[in-house]
Amino acid sequence: MPVFKTPFNGYSVKFSPFYESRLAVATAQNFGILGNGRVHVLDLSPAAPALTELVAFDTADGVYDLAWSESHDSLLIAAVADGSVKIYDTALPPTANPIRSLHEHTREVHSADYNPTRRDSFITSSWDDTVKLWTVDRPTSVRTFKEHAYCVYNATWNPRHSDVFCSASGDCTLRIWDVREMGSTMIIPAHEFEILACDWNKYDDCLIASASVDKSIKIWDVRNYRVPIAVLNGHGYAVRKVKFSPHKRNLLASCSYDMTVCLWDFMVEDALVGRYDHHTEFAVGVDMSVLVEGLLASTGWDELVYVWQQGMDPRAV
Amino acid sequence: MATQSPPSPSSTAGNPPTLAAETSQQATGVQQDGPPEAAEQPISSPSVFVNSEPMREEQVQNAVKFLSHPKVRGSPVIYRRSFLEKKGLTKEEIDEAFRRVPDPPPSAQATSANQDGQVKSSSSNIQSQAPTQALQPQPAGAAPTAVSPASTMMMSRFHWYHAVLAVGLLAASGAGTAVFIKKSLIPRLKSWIRKVVLEEEDDSENKSIAKPSLAEEAAAAAKAAAAAASDVAKASQELLNSKNEERRYFSELMNLLDVQLQEMKSMSNSIRKLEGPSNNSGRTSLVNQEDHRDSVTGVKQPYANGKADFDMQSVRSSSPPAPGEPSVAPHPKSYMEIMAMVQRGEKPPNIRDINDLPPNPNQQLPNPRLAPKAKPWEVGQAQIASGQVIQSQVSAEGLNFKVQDNGLNHQSDDDSSVPWWQRKNVKITEVGEDEIKAGPYGVRTNEPPVQRTWVPPQPPPVVMPEAAEAIRRPKPSGPTEQSTSHQLASQASEVADELQRITKISEVGGIEEIKGNGSVQNSSEIQEEQETHA
Numbered sequence: 001m002p003v004f005k006t007p008f009n010g011y012s013v014k015f016s017p018f019y020e021s022r023l024a025v026a027t028a029q030n031f032g033i034l035g036n037g038r039v040h041v042l043d044l045s046p047a048a049p050a051l052t053e054l055v056a057f058d059t060a061d062g063v064y065d066l067a068w069s070e071s072h073d074s075l076l077i078a079a080v081a082d083g084s085v086k087i088y089d090t091a092l093p094p095t096a097n098p099i100r101s102l103h104e105h106t107r108e109v110h111s112a113d114y115n116p117t118r119r120d121s122f123i124t125s126s127w128d129d130t131v132k133l134w135t136v137d138r139p140t141s142v143r144t145f146k147e148h149a150y151c152v153y154n155a156t157w158n159p160r161h162s163d164v165f166c167s168a169s170g171d172c173t174l175r176i177w178d179v180r181e182m183g184s185t186m187i188i189p190a191h192e193f194e195i196l197a198c199d200w201n202k203y204d205d206c207l208i209a210s211a212s213v214d215k216s217i218k219i220w221d222v223r224n225y226r227v228p229i230a231v232l233n234g235h236g237y238a239v240r241k242v243k244f245s246p247h248k249r250n251l252l253a254s255c256s257y258d259m260t261v262c263l264w265d266f267m268v269e270d271a272l273v274g275r276y277d278h279h280t281e282f283a284v285g286v287d288m289s290v291l292v293e294g295l296l297a298s299t300g301w302d303e304l305v306y307v308w309q310q311g312m313d314p315r316a317v
Numbered sequence: 318m319a320t321q322s323p324p325s326p327s328s329t330a331g332n333p334p335t336l337a338a339e340t341s342q343q344a345t346g347v348q349q350d351g352p353p354e355a356a357e358q359p360i361s362s363p364s365v366f367v368n369s370e371p372m373r374e375e376q377v378q379n380a381v382k383f384l385s386h387p388k389v390r391g392s393p394v395i396y397r398r399s400f401l402e403k404k405g406l407t408k409e410e411i412d413e414a415f416r417r418v419p420d421p422p423p424s425a426q427a428t429s430a431n432q433d434g435q436v437k438s439s440s441s442n443i444q445s446q447a448p449t450q451a452l453q454p455q456p457a458g459a460a461p462t463a464v465s466p467a468s469t470m471m472m473s474r475f476h477w478y479h480a481v482l483a484v485g486l487l488a489a490s491g492a493g494t495a496v497f498i499k500k501s502l503i504p505r506l507k508s509w510i511r512k513v514v515l516e517e518e519d520d521s522e523n524k525s526i527a528k529p530s531l532a533e534e535a536a537a538a539a540k541a542a543a544a545a546a547s548d549v550a551k552a553s554q555e556l557l558n559s560k561n562e563e564r565r566y567f568s569e570l571m572n573l574l575d576v577q578l579q580e581m582k583s584m585s586n587s588i589r590k591l592e593g594p595s596n597n598s599g600r601t602s603l604v605n606q607e608d609h610r611d612s613v614t615g616v617k618q619p620y621a622n623g624k625a626d627f628d629m630q631s632v633r634s635s636s637p638p639a640p641g642e643p644s645v646a647p648h649p650k651s652y653m654e655i656m657a658m659v660q661r662g663e664k665p666p667n668i669r670d671i672n673d674l675p676p677n678p679n680q681q682l683p684n685p686r687l688a689p690k691a692k693p694w695e696v697g698q699a700q701i702a703s704g705q706v707i708q709s710q711v712s713a714e715g716l717n718f719k720v721q722d723n724g725l726n727h728q729s730d731d732d733s734s735v736p737w738w739q740r741k742n743v744k745i746t747e748v749g750e751d752e753i754k755a756g757p758y759g760v761r762t763n764e765p766p767v768q769r770t771w772v773p774p775q776p777p778p779v780v781m782p783e784a785a786e787a788i789r790r791p792k793p794s795g796p797t798e799q800s801t802s803h804q805l806a807s808q809a810s811e812v813a814d815e816l817q818r819i820t821k822i823s824e825v826g827g828i829e830e831i832k833g834n835g836s837v838q839n840s841s842e843i844q845e846e847q848e849t850h851a
Contacts, residue, residue, distance in 0.1 A: 018687050021736070031652045034659050035668045046736035059673040073687045086673065089683055098673065099680040119689055136682060149399035159694060164366050171399045176366045185367040189403045193643050202694040206365055213643045223365050226405065237646035246693050257646035281649055290692060295738050301649065309738060 001308040001316050004051035008038055010299030012065040012241075012285040017116075018073035020291045021046065022054075024090075025305050028062020032081060037063035039078050041090050044307060049317075051307060057088050057097050067112040070119040075136065077122055079109035085124050087136060104132060104141055111154045117162035125152035131167050133179060145177055147184050154197045160205040168198035174210050176222060188225045190218055197241045203249035209266075211239035217254055219266045230266040234275075241286050247293040255283035261298045263310065278306055278314040368407050376406050380414035510535060 008027035016022035021044040029035025037059040042051045061082035069075035074091040078098075087100040107128035114122040121142065125131045131152055133143040150170035158164040163179045172195060176186040191212040201207035206222045207229070215235045218228040236258030245251035250267045261283055263274035281302035289295035294310040308314040380401050383389055389397060401411045513531060648656075655665055 017690060021738070029668065030655045030665050031649075033652070033655050035665060036671055044736075044738055049737050057673075058671050060671045070689055072683055072685045074683055080673075086675075089680070091683060092680075096676060096680065098675050099682070100678070101673070101675050116692060149395045158366075159692070161364075161366070164364075171403070173399075173402050178364070178366060183408070185364075187368075187402050187408060189405050202692070215643060225368075238643060282646065291690065292738055293693070301652075307738070 001306060001312060001314050002044065002049040002051040003315075004040070004042055004053070004305040006038070006040060006299070006303050006305060008036070008062075009281075009301040009303055010285055010305060011063060013287050013297045013299045013305055014066045014068055015287050015289040015291070015295070015297060016068050016073070017070055017290055018068075020044075020289070023287070023297055023305075023307070024066045024068065024076055025299055026063035026066045026078065026285070027299075027303075028064065028081060030062075031301055032062040032064065035062060037061055037080060039063055039066065039076065039088060040305075041076070042305065051305065055090055055094060057094050059086065064108065065111045067114040067122055069122075069136065070114050070116055072136070077112045077114065077124075079112040079124055081108040083107055083109060083126065083128070085109055085112065085132075085134065100136070100139070102134065102139065102141070104144075105130070107151075110151065113156050113165070115157050115162060116159055117157070123155045123157065123165055125155035125167055127151040129169070131155045131165075131177070143179060145184070147175060148173070150194075153195065156199050158200050158205055159202045166198050166200065166208055168195040168210055170194040172212075174198055174208065174220070176208075186222060186225065188220055188222075190220065190228070191216070196238060199242050199244050199252070201244045201249070202246050207244075209242045209244060209252055211242040211254055213238040215239060215256070217242055217252075217264065230271065232264050232266060232271045234262060234264075234272045235260070240282070240284050243286055243288050245288050246290040247288075253286050253288055253296060255286040255298055255300070257282045259283050259300065261286050261296070274310065276308075276314055279304065368409075370407065372407070372410050372413060376404075377410050377413050377417070380404075380406060380411065381417050384414055384418040506535075 004025070006025060006027045008029045009031050010025060010027050011032060012026040014024050016024070023042050023044075025040040025042060026037070027040065028037045039057045039059070041054045041056070043054050044050075045052060057078075059078070059080055061080050061084075063078050063080050065079040067077040067079075069077065074089050076088040076090055078086045078088060080086055083105040084101050084103040085105070086098040086102075088097045089099050092099070105124065105126040105128050107126055109124050109126045111125045112122060113124075121133055121135045123131055123133050129146060129148045129150060129152060131145040131148075132141040133145070134141050145167070148167065148169040148171050152167050152169045155165055155167040158166070165177055165179075167175045167177065167184075168190075169175070172189060172191055172193060174188040174190045174195060175184040176188070177184050188208075188210075190210045191214050193213040195210050195212045197211040199209050201209070201219075208220045208222065209217055210220065211217045215233065215237060217232040217235075217239055219230040219232070221229050232254075235254070235256040237256055239254050239256045242252060242254045245253070250265045251273075252264050252266065253261060254264065255261045259277060259279045259281060261276040261279070262272060264271045265273050276298070279298065279300040279302050281300050283298055283300040285297075285299040287297045289297070295307065296310055296314075297305065297307045298314070299305045306314040308316075383401070384397060398411055401414070406414075510531065658665055
């Protein structure tokens with residue numbers, strides 16, 4: 001299974017929705033505390049298991065998250081720690097990039113997500129307690145959603161309803177929003193501690209997974225949101241990222257500060273179905289490929305990016 | 318801010334209770350936009366993403382009591398809202414509580430008597446809330462519990478301080494009075510001696526013997542006192558000297574210990590280095606570590622080695638830590654170093670000055686080279702839908718091809734071999750195929766039927782726009798125009814969405830793109846329509 005060593009600490013990894021063999025990695029120097037950042041676009045060579053870098057873009061501040069455009073195969077959105085949102089055209093050389101730099105957030109931008117259904121807009125969430133809606137062709141944001149009382153760590157679009165998205169915040173609540181409404185349409189006090197990530201189930205558009213500092217992942221049904229339908233325990237430290245499988249209804253992947261990437265089946269009593277401990281530092285980014293079933297990628301503060309097939313050992317040669 | 322939501326209920330609060338009750342029941346979008354389309358009326362069924370529970374009076378009353386507390390009134394509104402949200406109140410309940418709070422004082426005072434018990438609990442809650450929010454961004458799970466012991470500690474410390482202060486005061490006053498007395502006594506003594514001496518001079522002979530004796534006695538007493546004082550001084554000096562010596566010995570000891578500790582550290586590092594390569598035989602990537610990373614990760618090696626051991630893994634996973642006790646994960650050593658550096662105000666040396674602004678801010682967006690691919694969860698649905706229809710065979714084939722394209726046996730390249738990332742374990746392949754072919758619904762039969770509310774737009778090119786139009790016509794849908802393809806697109810999406818979507822395209826932006834995608838959307842939505850009405 002191929003490994004790629006990044007010069008800076010990894011923060012996020014995302015597969016391209018257009019090319020099976022392509023992925024992008026967001027990294028930040030000095031663990032993202034203070035320093036430069038870099039976005040790598042990597043390619044999986046089909047013959048031998050290897051990851052090669054196609055192009056890399058340097059930023060003044062660390063990059064915390066990425067989102068591939070769903071409408072343009074070469075566009076990449078980067079969430080940068082200096083509060084800017086940068087749009088890169090991976091088909092152009094680094095000297096012609098970025099093609100846009102949108103600076104509206106007043107604090108670090110922690111996540112970016114592209115709308116998979118409308119394919120024309122994306123949302124970014126920031127430590128300035130807001131979520132902003134953008135389109136690639138506009139120089140300013142379309143909407144700003146400000147209700148959370150603390151940093152918004154993650155915001156993700158609903159895979160079926162093109163106007164609905166969910167946000168996870170350090171104020172310990174999940175909020176569901178509809179871009180057509182003024183404020184949030186639902187507030188779920190999901191955990192007693194900060195919620196670091198959220199994701200929608202791709203096959204049941206009413207299920208949300210939330211990952212928290214309290215080491216647990218909870219699955220919520222918005223139709224009955226007072227009680228979670230499942231609580232997944234097993235991580236040793238805060239869970240940093242959670243991602244529902246694009247191919248299997250009940251499968252989700254998570255990565256945590258306990259340096260492991262775990263796979264869960266939330267409909268089963270013993271939910272943990274896989275555990276990968278290949279990282280030697282906090283595992284901070286994980287993604288499941290939409291185009292290739294079972295393909296996983298992860299990155300962490302150990303400056304390594306792994307791509308492997310579910311069921312295999314990420315460190316196998 | 319939180320100000321976004323109050324305006325809307327306050328505007329409707331103009332006609333208070335009835336409208337407020339309605340807002341809690343319906344999707345608020347209906348009221349806000351007043352507008353006009355007749356198609357909006359059937360939207361009485363709210364979307365699932367809106368909370369449609371009625372307001373709970375008990376929760377509202379608790380919230381009112383909380384908000385009426387003087388300490389709470391001093392805190393920012395956003396924290397009050399956040400607290401109530403965490404307690405599980407819905408927006409409507411919170412807004413109602415906010416509305417009720419600036420109520421006339423009598424009601425507040427009448428309930429204040431009952432509140433004393435609750436006030437303390439809520440105040441302690443508030444205290445715990447404020448410090449937790451002040452201590453973040455680092456997850457501070459221990460803060461709430463730490464505050465109350467700290468407060469009791471404060472109380473006990475007060476006693477200590479009191480006692481120390483009192484003792485100090487007493488000593489100072491004692492010393493002051495002693496000095497004062499001495500100062501007043503000595504002159505008195507002297508004057509008394511002089512008097513005696515004078516009187517004795519008058520009685521010349523008798524007193525002459527006593528005088529010198531008195532004076533001598535006084536002198537002797539003074540000498541003795543001086544000697545005692547000097548002795549005391551000497552003793553204290555000796556004490557100081559011995560203390561200094563002890564300190565010296567102690568520091569020497571510490572130095573020796575440090576030296577020994579460093580020796581041990583270096584020895585253990587070298588041992589681990591020797592051990593390290595043998596354990597990392599499987600990790601080809603880590604062999605090429607740089608030297609400085611070796612020294613940095615040297616401390617973490619035992620942790621990593623422990624993780625490599627499967628037995629340890631299984632032991633750890635069998636007893637998962639209880640949630641709700643978020644211990645802070647041990648950060649890497651270099652992370653702590655950098656944090657310390659930054660807090661001291663130093664900049665880590667490896668940062669470059671990079672200009673990451675767009676070189677050409679008006680750079681044109683590229684033309685998309687590839688059509689967007691169907692998502693696996695959408696394809697599954699569309700495939701089932703088309704499977705039931707005889708008419709749409711052409712498009713069904715197209716979709717089948719798409720499924721296999723995205724699925725396991727993808728062969729778009731000229732390579733004869735399957736790319737390595739698609740070779741899978743047999744077990745997973747079979748399960749996966751079942752999933753893709755049968756869709757997720759075949760697996761669990763007791764699942765509720767698929768809610769095919771709205772199939773998202775799909776890329777297969779428009780097959781027969783004329784047929785699409787023909788099918789469209791008899792359908793009753795809101796707006797009356799059915800001729801142009803643009804209108805078709807908006808209609809198709811509206812109808813298929815079960816009238817849940819209010820297409821406020823202008824607000825979301827990107828009218829052009831949506832319309833552009835609309836023509837592509839036609840085909841799949843047509844199939845959807847076909848099968849629902851076939």
